[in-house]
Each structure stands twice: as C-alpha cells, then as structure tokens.
Amino acid sequence: MMNSELPEPRLYVDNAATSFPKPPRVLQAMVNYAQAIGASAGRGAYAEARESGRVIGACRERINKLFHGEDANHFIFTLNCSDGLNMVIHGLLRPGDHAISTAIDHNSVLRPLNELASDGRITRSIVKVDAETGLVDPQDIRRAITAQTRLIVVAHASNVSGSLQDIREIGRIAREAGVAFLVDAAQSAGHVPIDVQRDGIDFLAVPGHKGLLGPLGTGVLYIRPGIEKKLRTVRQGGTGSVSESDFQPEFMPDRFEPGSHNAIGIAGLSEGVAWVLEQTVAKLRAHEESLCAAFMDAAAGIEGLTFLGPRQIAQRVGVYSVRVNGWEPLALAAELEHEFNILTRPGLHCAPLAHRTFGTHLPAVAGKPTSVGTTRLSFGPFLTRPEINRCVAALETIAARAGKLAHSV
Ligand SMILES: Cc1ncc(COP(=O)(O)O)c(C=O)c1O
Structure with a gap:
C-alpha cells in the first residue's frame, strides 16, 4: 500500500555520467x-x-x-x-x-x-x-x-x-x-x-x-x-x-x-x-525513444522550462539539458535532490564549447555569473515511464515557484 507520508525512493537520472543500476x-x-x-x-x-x-x-x-x-x-x-x-x-x-x-x-x-x-x-x-x-x-x-x-x-x-x-x-x-x-x-x-x-x-x-x-x-x-x-x-x-x-x-x-x-x-x-x-540494442533504443517521447510531450506543457537539442527523437538520445526560468542550474539540481530525491547533474558537463554553442555558457539567472550551464537528466535502460512522469511533475512544481527564486546553494 502506498503511504503518501513516505518519501519517494532515490531516482538516479544521471546515466550520462555512469549507468545505474546495473543488471x-x-x-x-x-x-x-x-x-x-x-x-x-x-x-x-x-x-x-x-x-x-x-x-x-x-x-x-x-x-x-x-x-x-x-x-x-x-x-x-x-x-x-x-x-x-x-x-x-x-x-x-x-x-x-x-x-x-x-x-x-x-x-x-x-x-x-x-x-x-x-x-x-x-x-x-x-x-x-x-x-x-x-x-x-x-x-x-x-x-x-x-x-x-x-x-x-x-x-x-x-x-x-x-x-x-x-x-x-x-x-x-x-x-x-x-x-x-x-x-x-x-x-x-x-x-x-x-x-x-x-x-x-x-x-x-x-x-x-x-x-x-x-x-x-x-x-x-x-x-x-x-x-x-x-x-x-x-x-x-x-x-x-x-x-x-x-x-x-x-x-x-x-x-x-x-x-x-x-x-x-x-x-x-x-x-x-x-x-x-x-x-538487443534495437529494443533498448526503442525503450529509450519511448522515454524521450514521454519526457518531451510532458515537458512541452511546463511554462518556463526549455531543453536543448533536437525535437525529433530519431536525431537524439535520452540526454536532456534543461533550464527553468529563474533557477540556477545548481539550485535546480539541489532542489530536485533534496525535495524530490531525483539525482541530476548541473553545470557545463565537461563540454564548454557545446554550452557556448547553445548560449548556456551565459548565466541562467541575471546577476549570478556562476549560474552557467544547465541541469541534465539522462536516461538509462531501467528507467520507466512512470519515473519520467515523476521527473516531469517535480520540474513542473519547481517551475511554478519561479517568482520566489534566484536562491543559490
Ligand atoms: C561525450 C563524452 N565523451 C567522453 C566522455 C568521457 O568518458 P569517461 O568518463 O568514460 O572517460 C564522456 C563522459 O561523460 C562523454 O559524455
């Protein structure tokens, strides 16, 4: 039985750094x-x-x-x-x-x-x-x-x-x-x-x-x-x-x-x-594509959220760099972890030229020069659609707080 008082389990969404869990x-x-x-x-x-x-x-x-x-x-x-x-x-x-x-x-x-x-x-x-x-x-x-x-x-x-x-x-x-x-x-x-x-x-x-x-x-x-x-x-x-x-x-x-x-x-x-x-890689790819579709469909409805890269699933993998209006990438990742138990990676992701290309090397929050980069969610083979929904719901809740923000960690 679900107990709404219990915190949700840790959800690892940083598979671009290393995959977890393993078989x-x-x-x-x-x-x-x-x-x-x-x-x-x-x-x-x-x-x-x-x-x-x-x-x-x-x-x-x-x-x-x-x-x-x-x-x-x-x-x-x-x-x-x-x-x-x-x-x-x-x-x-x-x-x-x-x-x-x-x-x-x-x-x-x-x-x-x-x-x-x-x-x-x-x-x-x-x-x-x-x-x-x-x-x-x-x-x-x-x-x-x-x-x-x-x-x-x-x-x-x-x-x-x-x-x-x-x-x-x-x-x-x-x-x-x-x-x-x-x-x-x-x-x-x-x-x-x-x-x-x-x-x-x-x-x-x-x-x-x-x-x-x-x-x-x-x-x-x-x-x-x-x-x-x-x-x-x-x-x-x-x-x-x-x-x-x-x-x-x-x-x-x-x-x-x-x-x-x-x-x-x-x-x-x-x-x-x-x-x-x-x-088979073909089957793993089909699963990742379904996660991408679920993420992009839901993310499109979140006001103030943008993500980088292709909109066509055939042109991409399940790596999403997001920005949420008013949020520094590090503060967003901290909020996702501390309030929602969701693990993501903020910053420049060891790819400074990529961020320069997308303009995300510039501060996400005006007057906060350290707030460069994005917050990255990256999918792995054990991630499920309900877990993607959980990520999107957390991002939606955070985006709705945009007014009170610009805090840093
Ligand atoms: C595109 C790309 N190249 C190279 C690397 C380096 O991989 P490793 O950490 O296995 O050395 C990474 C790691 O994230 C990467 O994303």
Whole structure:
C-alpha cells in the first residue's frame, strides 16, 4: 500500500555520467571473480590465471559481436572512454598534422587536442554545429579537410544536448579522403546500434561503465585491423607474453594492453555486454525513444522550462539539458535532490564549447555569473515511464515557484 507520508525512493537520472543500476549479473560476476578466480591473466600457468584469461577473452568476443568488428583482438581494454580517446589522439597524430573535431565535443577530446595544438605540434579545426539542434553538417567536415588532415573526431551523441550525429555519412567522407575516423561513443554505445564496418569507423572509444552497463574503471577501444600499425603506443610494459623481448609486442591486443588487466571489472563488463546483446540494442533504443517521447510531450506543457537539442527523437538520445526560468542550474539540481530525491547533474558537463554553442555558457539567472550551464537528466535502460512522469511533475512544481527564486546553494 502506498503511504503518501513516505518519501519517494532515490531516482538516479544521471546515466550520462555512469549507468545505474546495473543488471544484477554484473555484480554477481565480479563477486565470483573476487571469490573464485582472483588471479591475473597471463601471469601464471595455473587454472585460475587461465580462467582469468578466458573471462577477458569472452568479454572481447561479446564486444566484437556487439559492434560487428572483424576480430575480437582489435578491441582493447581501457580505463574509460577518455583513455581510449587519448590513446588515439596522442598515438596517431604527428608533428605538422591537422585534426578535425566539432564544437559539441567533450573535454576528453578537446583537451588532448588542445595539448598538442598549444605548442604548434598540430593544427586543428573545430567544425560548428547547428545552434538549435547541435547537429553537425557532414559537408562542413568535408570542407575542413586539408592535405595535412590525419584525424576526424566526432562525438556520436552529445552529453549535453543528446544530439545524434550521422556517423555513417561522416565515416564515408573520412574514408573517401583517406583520413582516420575516431568516434567518441560515450553516450551512444549500448543506446544506439553501431556497426564499425558499416559505419566506416577506424577507432571507436567506448566507456564500459555507461551504456554497456559494466562497472566504473572499464572502457574499450576498437582499432580497425591494419590501422594499428600507424598507432604508436602511449604506454609500454609487461604483457605476460614474449617477455624476452626488449620492446612492446607488435601483435594485438598485447601491443596496447601493458600491465595487469582490471579483470574483475572486465568480468562485470562482460555480463553487462551479454545483457545488452540479449536485450538487443534495437529494443533498448526503442525503450529509450519511448522515454524521450514521454519526457518531451510532458515537458512541452511546463511554462518556463526549455531543453536543448533536437525535437525529433530519431536525431537524439535520452540526454536532456534543461533550464527553468529563474533557477540556477545548481539550485535546480539541489532542489530536485533534496525535495524530490531525483539525482541530476548541473553545470557545463565537461563540454564548454557545446554550452557556448547553445548560449548556456551565459548565466541562467541575471546577476549570478556562476549560474552557467544547465541541469541534465539522462536516461538509462531501467528507467520507466512512470519515473519520467515523476521527473516531469517535480520540474513542473519547481517551475511554478519561479517568482520566489534566484536562491543559490
Ligand atoms: C561525450 C563524452 N565523451 C567522453 C566522455 C568521457 O568518458 P569517461 O568518463 O568514460 O572517460 C564522456 C563522459 O561523460 C562523454 O559524455
């Protein structure tokens, strides 16, 4: 029986930061690893070390299947999505090269590129996106290509506006021009179908801990077969293989996986990926689309509420940056948490150029220069339509208080 006196349970709506909850089998696999396996793959000949290697190999196979890769050994385990992005940006670009990214990219792309450009090692172009939809025109990317361009980087889905880019068309343009194509799939992997072969992707950087439902501390980088020869290693070390060699092995995946694996995390990730495969990305996408429809229909009726990004569901994922008249983003998130037990993320979301594009780098409340950015709600596979309604009802209640506001936390 519902007791209206009881507070509503905590509702996590920050899946763009990391997904929560995870399927129970993710945690079970990690507990089993810790209790029954424990060993480090490639670091012993005994059964437990071999089992660790099997767990890691099985995870690679599942990921290869999910993204329709050519060879499971071309999926490298990383720490997170940023790690994979850095491996490509620092490993591929040479002095004198030119790189292209977009105005909606995350700091995990912007900062490594800025680092290389700051002392003139590379030059770069930042291609604009539409100020309403956040979508890039692939022809603008084509026009930005020069004889020096070695890399195009695109965030498949924006963590600010949810805008979903046409990566297949951009991949085609990159292939035609002979330029490597790196896709930042932080907000799309597990949410939207991705086929590395069909989409013309050379490198795919993926967090294990968001849409693939693995634990924090996991990530994956796809390296197209053949292109690994052009990618310098940014780390070298023990691989448990060819230990007599003075240099990093040439073969995959050892070339890019020095040091002991996060095997316990990979054991969990493997089950997250198995769950996604069983559900199918198409079905997860259909569920997310229904949540988007419910949110946008209801939000349209709230006076004083605006959100960023495309209105067409086909052009977006379930990431909504909102502003409510009179409310600072941080105060709005605090109110949602403290009064409604709803967890969101305020601020610039590590994507300052995206907020600049949308104009949300400017204060939300006049005279409050710290009140920049938006309050972000981001959906995950376990969120339900009634929970979306709960978010909308809370936003509606808060928006109705607009007069008394402009308070900060
Ligand atoms: C678009 C985008 N790229 C990259 C990242 C970095 O991901 P990670 O935290 O796994 O390094 C994020 C994280 O939110 C993101 O949203």
